[in-house]
Amino acid sequence: MLSEINKLKSDLFSRTSHELKTPLISIKGFTELLLKLH
Numbered sequence: 001m002l003s004e005i006n007k008l009k010s011d012l013f014s015r016t017s018h019e020l021k022t023p024l025i026s027i028k029g030f031t032e033l034l035l036k037l038h
Contacts, residue, residue, distance in 0.1 A: 013021060
């Protein structure tokens, strides 16, 4: 399950422009931080 999500994320990121990548990385990092706290 997790590896499938990571693969989808990688595929999406490879097609995403740099302008969108930076906020997405910020959101991803924030989400991971929240998940670690709970």
